[in-house]
Every structure is written in structure tokens, then in C-alpha cells.
Amino acid sequence: MTTPKELKPIKPRKVQTAKPRAKTARKPPVKKKTQTFSWKPVVIGALLVLLSPFYYGYVVSFFSASWQWVKNIGQNPHYRNYKSFGIDIPTRYKIHGIDVSYAQGKIDWPKVRAMEEDSVRISFAFIKATEGLLTVDPYFKRNWREAAKNGIRCGAYHFFRPYKDGLWQARFFLQNVNIESGDLPPVVDIERLDNVPPQEMRKQLKTFLKHVESKLKTKPIIYTGLSFYKDYLEGGFDEYPLWIAHYNKPELKAGKDTNWWFWQHSETAHITGINHTVDFNAFKGDSLQFEQMLIR
Incomplete structure (x- = not known):
């Protein structure tokens, strides 16, 4: 029998063990810079x-x-209160004015001209000159001179008395008023019968109007109240421009065919430079129509 060869001893395998990783030093976390808010600015x-x-x-x-x-909620946007004037004013109209007499006393016209609120200012003034056959307003000459001097367009008016002769009233008026180019047409104020029949009043009024028109070559303006116009004048004086009094209403309901150009819509206006309440008026047309109405 053969003997087995001598076996060589088996060398044990070297087991490679993982080397421990070197510890790396951690960097400390970077602190973010915080911005503090300043209320000072x-x-x-x-x-x-x-x-x-x-x-x-x-x-x-x-x-x-x-x-x-x-x-103004719920109110007419075309008729609102103007505090400085102390009245409601129809805003559809852009040219405004007053009418005065001795009742307003001595007027500071520069203050009147300077007064303004929201584009509303005094652009014209009708000034009482005469009444009947004998009365001249004691403040007429001063008002007529000072108002015009301060750039206000002026018109003179005569307070008509139906029981007195219309021709002589016209002559008396023209003797006391010097109307020139650039003035408003003359005005006859008719608002009462003075116990005269309506037909007699109309007769004397027509005589007055025709004489003044023949002398000045322009049609006078008739001033009256709305009810007086409808009762006694409507249809008989349609060729003359009208200035109608009708107070505290948003519109003048005189009829679309009525030849009115001026509307006296308040009698209680407060005007700087005047110590008493004043009648306040609006002109119906625009600035061009206003200029066309002036005496040439």
C-alpha cells in the first residue's frame, strides 16, 4: 500500500479588517448675520x-x-348748497350775478368781485336807478361807478309804476342813467298793478319800452315774477327778453317757448362786502351769448 503524501499545513488566510476612518473635525456652523429693523426712518x-x-x-x-x-345723496345733482353764499344754486348755469338797491346799503365792490366758491362768482349786477317819476335811488351813482370799476358788467333798472305815465317814466329813467357800450340792456321792473286795470298797465308799459328802445336802439329787459308774467304779460311782450323771479326751485318752469334769459332764483344770498341779503341770479346762456346781449 502506498502511503499518502504528507499534506502541507494550510496557512490561515489573513483577514483584512477595515481600517477605521480618520475622524474629521467638524467646522462650527456659520452664524447668519441678522439685520435688526430700525423704526427711526x-x-x-x-x-x-x-x-x-x-x-x-x-x-x-x-x-x-x-x-x-x-x-348730496338723494338730492338733485344740479341744485346744491353753496355754504359761503348761504343758498342753493342751480349748477347748470355758469354765469351768475346779483341785483342791488339802496336796501343793501354801502357795498364793498372789490370784496363782491373777489368772492368765489367752486367757480361761482359775481359776473354781473343789475342796479336800481329810478322809480316812478321822482325817485332816484340814493346809491345808484356809486354802485354804477364802483361795480363797473371792479370788472362787473352792469345793467340799470327802473321800478315801474303803472298808475303813472309810461312815456314820462321812460324819460325820467334815461335822464338819470348814462348807458354805454359794454353795459347790459336797461331793465323795467314790473311786478304790481298798483290798483290799475291790467290793460292800462300793459298800455303804459308798452309806451315805456318803445321809448327806451327808440333812444338806445336795443330792446329793454322786462323783470317780473313768474306768476305776474303768466297772469298779465304772457303773449303780449314776447319780443322782449325776460328776467323772471322764481325762488328756491331747481328749475325755472316758465315754458320752453318763454323768452327768458335771466332767472332770479333766490332773495336771501349772502355776499362778502354786502351787509344785507341779496337777490341772486343766473344767466341762461353761455359766455358768448352773454357778450352778444351787451350794448354795442
């Missing part, structure tokens, strides 16, 4: 705005307009 800016007069002007204007809007 904001406070300074706010103070500058609050102390600015422009800011207060804007605030006052805003709240004033807002309050006016609230007050």
Missing part, C-alpha cells in the same frame, strides 16, 4: 408727512368732498 418720514401742510390740505379736501357727496 419710518417714524421720521411719518412725522414729515403729518406735519406737512400739503398733507393736511389733501386730507381736508378729501373729507370735505366726501362729506359733500354724502350730504
